[in-house]
Amino acid sequence: MSAASPLLTVEHLTIRFGGLVAIDDLSFSARSREITALIGPNGAGKTTVFNCITGFYSPEVGRIALRREDGREFFLERMDGFRIARDAGVVRTFQNIRLFPGMSVAENLMVAQHVALMRASFFSVAGFLRLKSYLDAERQAVERARYWLDKTGLLADADKLAGSLPYGAQRRLEIARAMCANPALLCLDEPAAGLNPRESNALNALLTDIRDEHGIGILLIEHDMSVVMQISDRVVVLEQGRSIAQGTPVEVRANPEVIRAYLGVEDEAAVASVIGQGSAH
Amino acid sequence: MKADMPATNRSRPSMSAMLRDAAAAAFVAALLAFPLLGFKLNATAQGLHLDMRLSWVPIAAGIVFAGRLLLTLGGQYVAPIIARRVAPDVDAIRRRLPSRSAYMVGIAMAAVAIALPWLPFADRNLIDKATLILIYVMLGWGLNIVVGLAGLLDLGYVAFYAVGAYSYALLSQHFGLSFWICLPLAGLLAGAFGVALGFPVLRLRGDYLAIVTLGFGEIVREVIINWDKVTGGPNGLSGIERPSFFGLPMLPTSMAPPGSTTFADFFGIAFSPNQRIWFLYYLILALALATNLFTQRIRRLPLGRAWEALREDEIACRSLGINPTLVKLSAFAIGASFAGFAGSFFATRQGFISPESFTFIESAIILAIVVLGGMGSQIGIVLAALLLVGLPEWFRELEQFRMLAFGAAMVLIMLWRPQGLLSHREPTLRLSDVPRKLVSESAT
Ligand SMILES: Nc1ncnc2c1ncn2[C@@H]1O[C@H](COP(=O)(O)OP(=O)(O)O)[C@@H](O)[C@H]1O
Ligand SMILES: [Mg+2]
Numbered sequence: 001m002s003a004a005s006p007l008l009t010v011e012h013l014t015i016r017f018g019g020l021v022a023i024d025d026l027s028f029s030a031r032s033r034e035i036t037a038l039i040g041p042n043g044a045g046k047t048t049v050f051n052c053i054t055g056f057y058s059p060e061v062g063r064i065a066l067r068r069e070d071g072r073e074f075f076l077e078r079m080d081g082f083r084i085a086r087d088a089g090v091v092r093t094f095q096n097i098r099l100f101p102g103m104s105v106a107e108n109l110m111v112a113q114h115v116a117l118m119r120a121s122f123f124s125v126a127g128f129l130r131l132k133s134y135l136d137a138e139r140q141a142v143e144r145a146r147y148w149l150d151k152t153g154l155l156a157d158a159d160k161l162a163g164s165l166p167y168g169a170q171r172r173l174e175i176a177r178a179m180c181a182n183p184a185l186l187c188l189d190e191p192a193a194g195l196n197p198r199e200s201n202a203l204n205a206l207l208t209d210i211r212d213e214h215g216i217g218i219l220l221i222e223h224d225m226s227v228v229m230q231i232s233d234r235v236v237v238l239e240q241g242r243s244i245a246q247g248t249p250v251e252v253r254a255n256p257e258v259i260r261a262y263l264g265v266e267d268e269a270a271v272a273s274v275i276g277q278g279s280a281h
Numbered sequence: 282m283k284a285d286m287p288a289t290n291r292s293r294p295s296m297s298a299m300l301r302d303a304a305a306a307a308f309v310a311a312l313l314a315f316p317l318l319g320f321k322l323n324a325t326a327q328g329l330h331l332d333m334r335l336s337w338v339p340i341a342a343g344i345v346f347a348g349r350l351l352l353t354l355g356g357q358y359v360a361p362i363i364a365r366r367v368a369p370d371v372d373a374i375r376r377r378l379p380s381r382s383a384y385m386v387g388i389a390m391a392a393v394a395i396a397l398p399w400l401p402f403a404d405r406n407l408i409d410k411a412t413l414i415l416i417y418v419m420l421g422w423g424l425n426i427v428v429g430l431a432g433l434l435d436l437g438y439v440a441f442y443a444v445g446a447y448s449y450a451l452l453s454q455h456f457g458l459s460f461w462i463c464l465p466l467a468g469l470l471a472g473a474f475g476v477a478l479g480f481p482v483l484r485l486r487g488d489y490l491a492i493v494t495l496g497f498g499e500i501v502r503e504v505i506i507n508w509d510k511v512t513g514g515p516n517g518l519s520g521i522e523r524p525s526f527f528g529l530p531m532l533p534t535s536m537a538p539p540g541s542t543t544f545a546d547f548f549g550i551a552f553s554p555n556q557r558i559w560f561l562y563y564l565i566l567a568l569a570l571a572t573n574l575f576t577q578r579i580r581r582l583p584l585g586r587a588w589e590a591l592r593e594d595e596i597a598c599r600s601l602g603i604n605p606t607l608v609k610l611s612a613f614a615i616g617a618s619f620a621g622f623a624g625s626f627f628a629t630r631q632g633f634i635s636p637e638s639f640t641f642i643e644s645a646i647i648l649a650i651v652v653l654g655g656m657g658s659q660i661g662i663v664l665a666a667l668l669l670v671g672l673p674e675w676f677r678e679l680e681q682f683r684m685l686a687f688g689a690a691m692v693l694i695m696l697w698r699p700q701g702l703l704s705h706r707e708p709t710l711r712l713s714d715v716p717r718k719l720v721s722e723s724a725t
Contacts, residue, residue, distance in 0.1 A: 082599045098594050100593035104711075106711070110586055118583045118584065124584045127582040159708065178601075
């Protein structure tokens with residue numbers, strides 16, 4: 001449908017920390033209704049790319065353009081972090097989960113809908129007077145929260161403190177919270193880290209569902225090769241801040257440079273067996 | 282505190298180490314006691330006399346020595362037993378006060394407060410003290426927005442209280458505006474000061490924020506002291522207009538401005554000075570309850586939820602499209618305007634204000650009320666205000682030991698309940714209470 005122009009276009013992105021070139025002339029793109037995986041060994045610069053896209057770091061060189069389906073275009077490298085989420089619709093999760101631990105699960109999802117609710121409450125005035133327009137918006141927000149709690153299997157935990165949930169549930173809640181913020185591009189930083197195989201499978205189902213049913217783009221940092229191979233449409237391989245390969249999972253898997261750099265093995269047969277078992281870490 | 286001393290893996294100090302420790306404490310106590318207790322100022326007909334009272338110094342040192350020793354011994358043999366019994370079980374604490382009963386307690390407290398002046402033992406003195414406590418309850422509820430909800434540690438809150446008080450005094454003296462017009466203006470002005478403080482400290486958090494706000498409080502006080510022409514400097518402002526009952530002055534007919542009807546005349550009752558005391562009491566009660574209702578409601582609105590989210594994790598807020606600048610400034614401004622309201626009440630109650638009333642200790646007491654109350658618990662703040670403001674008022678006879686007792690009480694409470702008196706946080710939404718929509722429609 002929107003296959004013509006990509007949702008996110010990163011061009012010549014470069015960022016240094018002191019002497020260290022963390023990202024070196026990186027270009028790639030991500031589309032709506034696709035899962036784009038960003039893979040690479042630890043310290044390759046994956047999280048740094050996310051931090052540039054979501055406004056936490058400002059790159060020295062490069063352009064990050066986001067074109068929404070309604071035609072609006074944003075240049076993220078020049079925007080404040082909160083505007084990137086609010087206006088451009090790029091919402092992320094964090095490698096080390098960042099919830100609002102002292103608030104309930106449902107409240108976490110209500111906070112995610114702050115922008116819409118704030119407008120509906122007319123900067124709290126309509127909310128204070130409990131006007132019908134606000135109450136309707138609030139009820140809709142609660143429905144939306146309930147929908148995503150249902151999707152992520154957290155409905156029974158809605159009134160628990162977010163910080164009291166087990167690890168896997170916290171990861172899912174962070175995704176539900178990001179989805180409540182109504183993103184055009186969802187950026188997930190290692191969502192499968194620390195999950196058991198059952199949870200990991202459920203996560204795959206959730207992500208493909210988000211891609212297929214909600215028509216948004218997903219940018220996914222992932223360590224688990226089996227996940228990448230199963231659900232991603234495109235893969236970008238990073239090594240020491242540089243992109244060494246891009247393409248479909250099948251193409252990337254066959255790329256000898258990827259095999260050497262990412263898996264640290266020369267023998268292609270050994271790699272194939274590793275990938276086949278889906279136990280690479 | 283408790284986390285620092287797990288009962289099991291702590292090596293036991295030897296007796297001599299404990300004695301040495303107690304001796305050191307006694308030495309420090311003696312050093313402190315020498316200037317504090319060693320002299321006594323006596324007023325006689327010939328003027329002031331400084332009498333030596335050196336015998337008090339060893340007594341104080343002795344008490345501290347024994348106390349310290351007992352504490353260490355107690356910590357060694359008693360604390361593990363207590364710790365086993367009352368290990369802080371966060372969930373149990375949260376369960377202890379279910380929402381319905383918190384609500385009922387709140388209603389009951391408000392009912393007692395409303396009925397207070399009619400109770401048989403309520404004399405003028407009691408109402409006066411209750412008024413003072415209510416001022417601090419209101420200030421605590423106001424500061425709670427900034428500290429308890431938004432998580433911004435503000436040590437200069439009294440500055441906004443001062444702005445409110447001086448706004449009312451100056452507006453009523455120079456422009457002849459009545460209390461009811463000055464009240465919102467004072468709130469607005471204090472809110473504007475809140476924004477003025479908020480801007481430079483947007484990037485700061487925690488300790489750094491506390492230091493800057495502390496400085497801000499002192500700057501405001503210094504300006505008041507030095508800007509004699511406007512503020513009257515250290516002498517303050519006197520003759521501030523007393524409150525009127527919606528335009529009816531609460532004065533005896535003889536003292537009322539000519540041509541005006543007094544409150545007593547209007548209602549055809551005899552004048553009594555108690556009427557004003559009662560009126561002031563109900564006025565601050567209404568202001569404080571309004572503050573509370575405001576907080577209760579805004580917590581359930583997106584702005585209030587954003588405050589709490591900001592306290593929990595600012596970076597996560599940003600990643601969800603929340604503008605942290607606006608959220609912080611609004612917390613500062615709204616918290617400050619409640620201090621402004623309380624300040625103008627203070628000015629009209631006293632009829633006289635000076636920089637003396639707005640020193641750092643006031644900020645510290647208000648913050649102590651919020652922290653002791655349990656950071657965010659509205660009822661906890663009332664209890665803490667009763668404890669920290671009420672008790673010292675009733676123990677005025679203790680004179681200089683009052684502050685000592687105050688400090689000791691604080692330390693004891695923080696040892697007993699590091700999370701504050703009531704640490705219950707009422708969720709702003711229970712999904713199980715919201716009925717599902719009947720019409721099923723896609724939530725996206
Ligand atoms: N704020 C920072 N300051 C200095 N170095 C950083 C910073 N952020 C990331 N780096 C460095 O950039 C490199 C890439 O890190 P990161 O993006 O976290 O890797 P990945 O997520 O791929 O494991 C690492 O060498 C890391 O130390
Ligand atoms: Mg990373």
